[in-house]
Structure formats: structure tokens, C-alpha cells
Amino acid sequence: MPIIHPVVLSGGRGTRLWPMSRALHPKQLLGLVGERTMLQETVARVGGAPFAAPLVVCNEEHRFTVAEQLRRQQVVPEALVLEPAGRNTAPAAAVAALLLIMPSDHVIGRPEAFRQAIDAAAAAAAAGALVTFGIRPTRPETGYGYIRAGAARAEPGVHRIERFVEKPDAATAERYLAEGGYYWNAGLFLFRADRYLAELERLEPEIVAACREAIASAGQDLDFLRLGGQAFAACPSRSIDYAVMEHAQDAAVVPVDMAWSDVGAWDALWDIGDKDAAGNRLLGDVISQNATNCYVRSESGLVAVVGVADLVVVTTDDAVLVAHKDRAQDVKQVVDRLEALDRSEHRVHATVHRPWGSFRGIAHGERYQVKVITVHPGARLSLQMHHHRAEHWIVVHGTARVTRGDETLLLHENQSTYIPLGMVHRLENPGKLPLLLIEVQSGAYLGEDDIVRLDDTYGRQ
Secondary structure, eight states: OOOBOEEEEEOOOOGGGTTTSBTTBOGGGSOSSSSSOHHHHHHHHTOSTTBOOOEEEEEGGGHHHHHHHHHHTTOOOSEEEEESSOOOHHHHHHHHOSEEEEETTOEESOHHHHHHHHHHHHHHHHTTOEEEEEEOOSSOOSSSOEEEEEEEOSSTTOEEEEEEEOOOOHHHHHHHHHHOOEEEEEEEEEEOHHHHHHHHHHHOHHHHHHHHHHHHTOEEETTEEEOOHHHHHTSOOOOHIIIIITTOTTEEEEEEOSOEEOOOSHHHHHHHSOOOTTSOEEESSEEEESOBSOEEEESSSOEEEESOBSEEEEEOSSOEEEEEGGGGGGHHHHHHHHHHTTOSTTTOOSEEEETTEEEEEEEEETTEEEEEEEEOTTOBOOEEEOSSEEEEEEEEESOEEEEETTEEEEEOTTOEEEEOTTOOEEEEOOSSSOEEEEEEEEESOOOTTOOEEEEOTTOOO
16 A cells, blocks of 8 residues: 555634634644544544654644644654645645645544545545545434445445535435435545646646745744745635535545544534433533533533533633534634624633643733743743733742843742843743743733743744
8 A cells, every 4th residue: 555644634713612612722622522632633543554644734823732732642743834824625735735634623433444444545546536535424414515426436445426515404414314325525535646736736726826836935933834924825715625526537435434523513522422321421520410411511610500401511711601402503603703892712712822831811800910820841931021010920830940130040839939020031841840830910011912022942023
């Protein structure tokens, strides 16, 4: 079998999974199904022969989080490619070009069946076919597009594609299930780079031209390949399906039953998860009393549900979602309203991730706020100063090296220091364990944009 170069697409926002999924920390970077994040599960799925190291395409704002999650898995990617703007999957695939295309926000419950499907698809792809994977439907689903399989190809388990079908209404989905031969469109692809680029050039030449210019004007930024922003922004936004597969001259599908879900909304997580005797999926500090068929997840504090049915209840540090399970797709409309209202809850979590670690706001008021700061072992914040605030740091766990003007301090558990307004300072973790400290800020303005960076390990301005 030829070597397969996995391309992992990690650019979505997961708006229907708010309040857990947010623009700066979306669903593929969360452990929604297990301890590992969905990105980590995706990368693990394509480890070992016949796969090469993965090429990961991600949003520029997620780059350090993606890199850290790969590092924790001891995965060294072929490259980490940064999209300056979201332009859907067809341009991302064109940039990647040697590939098995895999979204990083899917769940595959039967990875052995996935591997077998790849084996079947590889022979057809080597022969020049553009191959996608069709999921055997288990219900009349209206939230997915469908693929109608046609005649069998010479390669075992591979069919020509008769047609692609848009998301159907309930009656049409029932008919597809009864007739057979229809499969859910999983958005997973396997093809030779030259074949994909040839078809894309024929069908959408402006995408290829824009991507070539974006690569020609790309630059290396630490461990990342940063695509040319102006060229990529000019690229049309198209999915692989619309741009290529629906019009390709040699499109094929491999039907597969691999317990797949795109985890598009909260009802999907209820559907694939383990449930109690009353049909509830309960996660975190939750008490259920006479509740049935609910998905309840607490990330902050006790949640009690009493005498309700078919609900989704999700709590985080700064938001609570209550929705009927049948209306889970409508959560995206809440995110749209938050964005229109210029609120921050659709974009950032109470815990904000940075390349050096994270911080979480735990209290705030007029002229003060309190944060819990975690710094990874060996990491350090930028050398910086603030025009409008002073800071008090109290070490809770670990060791902190503090640059404070002209002096350097080494602080241990229960020790503290004070950073006056306007003083140049830096926080580092010289130890092998995470550093945890409490930061108390006080001053006339406490926004994150009151940071003057004088030196930064991560190249931020």
C-alpha cells in the first residue's frame, strides 16, 4: 500500500456546541467524548503504517493550543499550516495537496472499520479516483447530506458515486433509509494530490491560483507555516464537496459502518454516549431526579434536574444553556445573537488559553479583578509592562521565577510579590511541574490590551 499523508483540518468553530465550544477554543480542542480532545483522537486514528506524520491545517488563533495538544501526544507533525482566514475545505486541501483529508471534530467509535475502509479506498485512490467515505445510515437523519452509491468499481468495497444529495426533509430521509444505497456524507476524503489539484484547476481555477499565491507568500513563524494573508483572504470559500466531488469525473465512495458522528450538536453527544437507566447522559456534578432522556453536563458547580425530559443542560463558569434536545441545532442562533450584541461569551471561555499556559477569571469589580494563572513547565510569559494596573502574585503551587525591574526573584509556595504600575516584569516556570498562582489586578483599566510586550518567546506583538 502507498504511504498515506493525513491532512487534519482544524478550523471550525462548533457554534452549535456552545457554551463549551467557543471561537477561541472550539470543539475540536475539547475533550467532549473522552479524556483526549477530538483533535488528539483524530491524530491518534492515523498513527503508524501506512500513514506519514500528519499535516495539520488550523486557524491562526488556535496555533499554540494545537501545537501543545500534539506535543502532549508526542506527535511531531509534518507541518502546522496557519489559515489567516477561514475559507472552507477546498482551499485547505489545495494547500495541503498530498492527502487523506480528515476533519478533526468527528468521532469514530470503530477505528478498525475505519482502517479497513482506508485499505479499500487506497487502491481506488492510487488508480486516480477521488474517494469519499459514506456512513451507513442508522436512522432517517435530516442533518446530513447523503451520497447515492452507483455501480461497483473493480476495487472491492468501492462504488462509483451516482449523485450527492442535499440535507433531506424527514419524509425523504425515511425513503432513503427504506430504499437503501444512500449513505451519510462524512466529509472524509482520500485521493492523490495530483488528481485533486487537476480537478480543482479544471472546476475552480481561482481557488488554485489563490492558494498558490498564498503558499508563495507564506513565511515560517516558529514551528508554523503562515500562509500569505492577503492571497488566502482572496480565495473563494468552497467545500471539497461543492468545489470538486459533485462534479469530478472519477468520484467514488466506500460505504462503511464505523460508529461515526460529526458531533455537530449536543443531541449527538447524548446519542453516542453511555446513559443511565432513565436514558440520561450525566457528566460532572449532576443530580437527576425523575428526569429522562436528558444530556446534562456541569463544568462548574452542582446542577440538579427534576421531573424533566429530553433536555440539554450545560453549565460552564460563565454561561448556562438549557435547550430541548430536538432544538439542539438552534444553539447556533444563540451564538449569532451574542455576536450581534458584541458580547464576549461566544468567543472566549472564562479560562483563556495562551502558549505558555492559561488564566481564568474568578472575581472582578470596580478597579480590581482576580485570576488563577497556570504556567506550563519551562514556559514563560512575555517581558512586559502595564500603563494602567498593578499586580499582586501569590504562588499556590510550584516555583515562579519573577523578573521585577532590575531584580530576579525565585518564589515558592505561599510566597508573593508585587508589580507596581509601569514596572517591567516577567513570569516564568523554571520547574518540572505546572506553576499555579493567584493574580490580583488593581487599577483604572484592566483590559488585556493594556500589555506592552518588550520581548516575547512566541513572537507576539
